[in-house]
Amino acid sequence: xxxxxxxxxxxxxxxxxxxxxxxxxxxxxxxxxxxxxxxxxxxxxxxxxxxxxxxxxxxxxxxxxxxxxxxxxxxxxxxxxxxxxxxxxxxxxxxxxxxxxxxxxxxxxxxxxxxxxxxxxxxxxxxxxxxxxxxxxxxxxxxxxxxxxxxxxxxxxxxxxxxxxxxxxxxxxxxxxxxxx
Amino acid sequence: xxxxxxxxxxxxxxxxxxxxxxxxxxxxxxxxxxxxxxxxxxxxxxxxxxxxxxxxxxxxxxxxxxxxxxxxxxxxxxxxxxxxxxxxxxxxxxxxxxxxxxxxxxxxxxxxxxxxxxxxxxxxxxxxxxxxxxxxxxxxxxxxxxxxxxxxxxxxxxxxxxxxxxxxxxxxxxxxxxxxxxxxxxxxxxxxxxxxxxxxxxxxxxxxxxxxxxxxxxxxxxxxxxxxxxxxxxxxxxxxxxxxxxxxxxxxxxxxxxxxxxxxxxxxx
Numbered sequence: 001x002x003x004x005x006x007x008x009x010x011x012x013x014x015x016x017x018x019x020x021x022x023x024x025x026x027x028x029x030x031x032x033x034x035x036x037x038x039x040x041x042x043x044x045x046x047x048x049x050x051x052x053x054x055x056x057x058x059x060x061x062x063x064x065x066x067x068x069x070x071x072x073x074x075x076x077x078x079x080x081x082x083x084x085x086x087x088x089x090x091x092x093x094x095x096x097x098x099x100x101x102x103x104x105x106x107x108x109x110x111x112x113x114x115x116x117x118x119x120x121x122x123x124x125x126x127x128x129x130x131x132x133x134x135x136x137x138x139x140x141x142x143x144x145x146x147x148x149x150x151x152x153x154x155x156x157x158x159x160x161x162x163x164x165x166x167x168x169x170x171x172x173x174x175x176x177x178x179x180x181x
Numbered sequence: 182x183x184x185x186x187x188x189x190x191x192x193x194x195x196x197x198x199x200x201x202x203x204x205x206x207x208x209x210x211x212x213x214x215x216x217x218x219x220x221x222x223x224x225x226x227x228x229x230x231x232x233x234x235x236x237x238x239x240x241x242x243x244x245x246x247x248x249x250x251x252x253x254x255x256x257x258x259x260x261x262x263x264x265x266x267x268x269x270x271x272x273x274x275x276x277x278x279x280x281x282x283x284x285x286x287x288x289x290x291x292x293x294x295x296x297x298x299x300x301x302x303x304x305x306x307x308x309x310x311x312x313x314x315x316x317x318x319x320x321x322x323x324x325x326x327x328x329x330x331x332x333x334x335x336x337x338x339x340x341x342x343x344x345x346x347x348x349x350x351x352x353x354x355x356x357x358x359x360x361x362x363x364x365x366x367x368x369x370x371x372x373x374x375x376x377x378x379x380x381x382x383x384x385x386x387x388x389x390x391x392x393x394x395x396x397x398x399x400x401x402x403x404x405x406x407x408x409x410x411x412x413x414x415x416x417x418x419x420x421x422x423x424x425x426x427x428x429x430x431x432x433x434x435x436x437x438x439x440x441x442x443x444x445x446x447x448x449x450x
């Protein structure tokens with residue numbers, strides 16, 4: 001009994017050392033995928049409990065990529081279960097095409113603020129938002145993004161390209177709305 | 182480098198994912214092409230805007246407390262914290278109840294493991310005589326946890342077999358039994374009897390079969406027909422050796438079909 005208790009304690013210590021430091025990353029990803037604070041926190045806790053039960057099988061060295069994969073899958077399951085609409089959100093090129101040809105330079109240099117950008121990022125379809133968050137906010141390499149999302153490298157590249165052009169377009173539209181107010 | 186290639190590689194260049202030679206080609210192109218340069222600069226400023234806009238959501242301290250508390254409880258399922266303690270560690274239990282499947286699965290798993298560790302040896306003499314059989318069942322149960330079943334997902338033996346190259350010091354035989362109604366689901370590395378082993382996963386309807394295999398250090402002979410070792414926790418376990426390799430098969434599949442399966446597998450190897 002004692003031996004088991006000890007090794008369990010040891011397991012928890014190793015887990016806390018390998019995976020707990022990536023809590024910010026886990027939370028950031030969940031928050032952007034789920035887009036709601038409380039649900040995102042639940043997803044993170046759920047993911048950590050899942051990770052802990054599977055920790056015996058974790059032999060890799062990249063604890064961050066591992067926990068991000070689990071968070072991502074947990075969030076997708078939740079989204080699929082509760083809100084199918086989220087999974088199939090199409091980016092409406094019509095609504096999002098800028099009415100006026102705003103000068104992107106001016107937009108990008110000054111007028112876009114944090115809220116505008118956050119709103120634009122939130123509006124991106126799930127898989128594009130995910131790619132941008134993992135790349136720009138987590139600083140993951142293409143290879144790591146491919147691993148975490150279970151997508152081929154080529155798809156990661158094209159998603160990032162599309163995500164950025166969508167984001168830019170949303171920012172232009174957003175700025176125009178602000179200016180018209 | 183032309184503008185078309187440039188467009189294709191802009192993002193990889195921006196993300197520093199290109200090798201030096203390609204990067205230099207792009208730099209040269211940008212020096213001579215105003216159009217591409219404008220596109221690139223736009224992308225670059227968008228990128229730095231994203232970076233400078235504090236879009237990162239750090240985890241609140243309360244979340245870390247919740248998780249640590251959860252881990253402590255997971256560690257010791259027999260501990261019964263006071264009612265107040267439960268409330269602090271799960272402040273939002275109503276939302277948690279949305280995951281009855283997972284909580285139930287986790288609890289069932291804990292119970293199973295505890296049962297196997299503490300009670301199984303008393304119930305099943307064969308298990309006691311052969312501790313490896315217990316390990317086989319534990320590994321099988323563990324493999325059923327989410328994201329745990331396969332490291333390489335493929336029904337193609339020519340994909341699964343090479344995957345093990347360089348990951349093990351032996352090359353397991355991977356046999357396709359799809360036509361016999363046991364399609365291959367994939368493979369993974371596992372650890373049994375103190376050594377890394379190959380685990381092959383087959384499917385029969387909704388039932389999964391784990392086949393563990395590794396070289397037999399003791400003998401190079403054949404054990405004859407597969408032996409049904411123990412039925413533990415509703416799992417059937419078969420064991421045999423063939424051509425110097427040890428085999429263990431475990432599943433919740435009924436005895437008849439599983440014995441068909443091991444016979445087919447043994448005859449094919």
